[in-house]
Amino acid sequence: MTGKAFQDTYPEPLSHCYGCGSNNEHGHQIKTHWDGEESLTVFHPEPYHTAIPGFVYGGLIASLVDCHSTGTASAAMYRAEGREPDSPGPAYRFVTASLHVDYLKPTPLEGELTLRGQVKEISGRKVVITCQVYAGDVMTARGEVVAVQMPDSFLQGK
Amino acid sequence: MTGKAFQDTYPEPLSHCYGCGSNNEHGHQIKTHWDGEESLTVFHPEPYHTAIPGFVYGGLIASLVDCHSTGTASAAMYRAEGREPDSPGPAYRFVTASLHVDYLKPTPLEGELTLRGQVKEISGRKVVITCQVYAGDVMTARGEVVAVQMPDSFLQGK
Numbered sequence: 001m002t003g004k005a006f007q008d009t010y011p012e013p014l015s016h017c018y019g020c021g022s023n024n025e026h027g028h029q030i031k032t033h034w035d036g037e038e039s040l041t042v043f044h045p046e047p048y049h050t051a052i053p054g055f056v057y058g059g060l061i062a063s064l065v066d067c068h069s070t071g072t073a074s075a076a077m078y079r080a081e082g083r084e085p086d087s088p089g090p091a092y093r094f095v096t097a098s099l100h101v102d103y104l105k106p107t108p109l110e111g112e113l114t115l116r117g118q119v120k121e122i123s124g125r126k127v128v129i130t131c132q133v134y135a136g137d138v139m140t141a142r143g144e145v146v147a148v149q150m151p152d153s154f155l156q157g158k
Numbered sequence: 159m160t161g162k163a164f165q166d167t168y169p170e171p172l173s174h175c176y177g178c179g180s181n182n183e184h185g186h187q188i189k190t191h192w193d194g195e196e197s198l199t200v201f202h203p204e205p206y207h208t209a210i211p212g213f214v215y216g217g218l219i220a221s222l223v224d225c226h227s228t229g230t231a232s233a234a235m236y237r238a239e240g241r242e243p244d245s246p247g248p249a250y251r252f253v254t255a256s257l258h259v260d261y262l263k264p265t266p267l268e269g270e271l272t273l274r275g276q277v278k279e280i281s282g283r284k285v286v287i288t289c290q291v292y293a294g295d296v297m298t299a300r301g302e303v304v305a306v307q308m309p310d311s312f313l314q315g316k
Contacts, residue, residue, distance in 0.1 A: 026206040048184040063217025
């Protein structure tokens with residue numbers, strides 16, 4: 001893994017997301033990094049993040065896929081421009097236009113989850129990210145997120 | 159709204175879901191009822207369920223769509239058989255095979271959210287639910303969930 005976590009480079013006023021904001025003390029605070037061409041998030045579910053006892057509830061998986069992917073979209077935009085996220089210039093932060101998750105197998109609650117993401121498409125303000133969720137070596141879910149660059153009005157607080 | 163909340167009729171060992179289990183003290187404990195042909199959930203987000211300040215984070219919306227829809231799938235199966243959920247006979251509880259959410263507009267954090275669901279298809283052990291999320295009168299997201307009846311092995315604890 002290389003560099004700062006994507007989420008630690010978000011503009012301060014946009015770092016409050018329950019899923020990924022480093023300023024949300026109640027939230028998941030996921031951290032995503034580049035791992036070569038892929039993005040990588042490692043997350044430890046809490047015992048109460050259960051669906052049926054022993055397995056992770058689907059809403060958490062959807063949340064992780066969502067924030068992992070919008071973070072990857074942001075990082076991909078900087079990378080496409082050959083610059084670092086906290087370098088001078090416009091700040092990129094993405095919102096989700098659509099989220100799709102296929103649940104392939106029950107995801108065990110014990111242990112850590114790994115999410116891997118790939119940049120499928122960058123097209124203007126839109127970035128499409130594909131993503132897989134692993135428990136150990138087993139892929140238990142996969143997702144696709146269409147992320148859209150946040151309106152500039154949201155970024156004025158930077 | 160009529161009858162018991164769908165989630166209050168789940169078998170006890172299957173009532174621990176973070177999204178909808180009445181036995182998960184940390185969770186959202188959503189409650190879904192029939193409202194005529196549609197299913198209805200009303201939910202009040204917490205102040206920390208934020209994306210950017212003032213708006214609901216997408217992972218919560220995905221979680222609500224997920225649990226609202228699996229609950230509706232279960233209730234639809236009972237209704238198709240003309241019996242009540244807690245009547246003698248097999249218990250129906252569903253897991254999510256796939257979840258799709260389109261985020262149409264930012265969802266305000268203040269106030270309550272309303273989810274409305276429709277049964278699109280019942281086919282063997284599979285039920286497809288469509289769902290819309292409203293803030294006041296404004297539809298801010300819509301979803302579709304493919305729910306599959308839980309394997310019988312999960313139900314043995316009943």
